[in-house]
Amino acid sequence: MKGRSKGFTLLELMMVITVISIVSVIAIPQFISFDDDIKISVTKEKLVSFKRAITGDARQISGGQYLSLGFEINLGVLPTALADLIAQGGYVDYNPYTKKGWRGPYVSSVDTDWDKDAWGNAIIYSAIGRSLTSPGPDGVSSTGDDIIVTF
DSSP states (O other), X not given: OTTOOSSOOHHHHHHHHHHHHHXXXXXXXXXXXXXXXXXXXXXXXXXXXXXXXXXXXXXXXXXXEEEEOHHXXXXXXXXXXXXXXXXXXXXXXXXXXXTBSBXXXXXXXXXXXXXXXXXXXXXXXXXXXXXXXXXXXXXXXXXXXXXXXXX
């Protein structure tokens, strides 16, 4: 076997390419689905944090005092828009004696997409329906993949 070269044959290369193609066809959709699952979880957590900012969290107590009262308890009304959670606007200042007034910001607005879901869609707030809604992966409201948190 003195004249035989030490490289791969065309057949061996074609087999490797075929195996890699089959594995990628199976694996890539799994990773895409995994990406959507992560975005759904991130969006749900964001909606729940907005809910806590609006209604407060009765589980956070220290020394007999609630630590997270939220917009609704501080002001006695629901915000008219999500922007009310980051800017005081026309709401009265917090009064430590009456324990009423705007005591925000209630959510961080450092990120410019603070009011968007993981796909970049605007989060829909309804004071009347007492709900926060993400249009979900398809970006269209009122379809089967909407993510809704009520309060």
